[in-house]
Amino acid sequence: MSEKIWLGVIYLKDEGGYELVLKSLAHYKKRLTTIGNSPELKDSSAMFASLLQQEAMKTIPKIDEMIKKIQNGLSDAKLLNSLSDDSAFLVKALLCYEADIKKAQDTGHEYFLKLVGNLPLIKDDLEAIKHALNKISQFSV
Secondary structure: OOOOEEOHHHHHHOOOOHHHHHHHHHHHHHHHHOHHHOHHHHOOOHHHHHHHHHHHHHHHHHHHHHHHHHHHHOOOHHHHHHHHHHHHHHHHHHHHHHHHHHHHHHHOOHHHHHHHOOHHHHOOHHHHHHHHHHHHOOEEO
């Protein structure tokens, strides 16, 4: 029986995808730390907002752990390959970054504009995110 090989490790290490993934993880952390200021959260009930903030604080250490694994994995491919178990988390970070870029473009809301930074510069990340999502979800037998 052959084992599946995660092709995401090739994308992260050999294709330089780690830069976008690290950027997405940093964005995800920033989003979670400022979630109380999110216009979406301000429109929700206080109990729901409190629950989301609690969950966000639980997720932040996982983001820090993922960032360290990727940074350390650049010199140790085995460590990068171990991220295949966490590929869903990487996808979540990429999707969060993508959604916030789109919200900044579509709504022009100050919160999202501040969150994503220089909109003209990061618009190119949208295409790169699609590519990354595809690569990170690929496995080979």
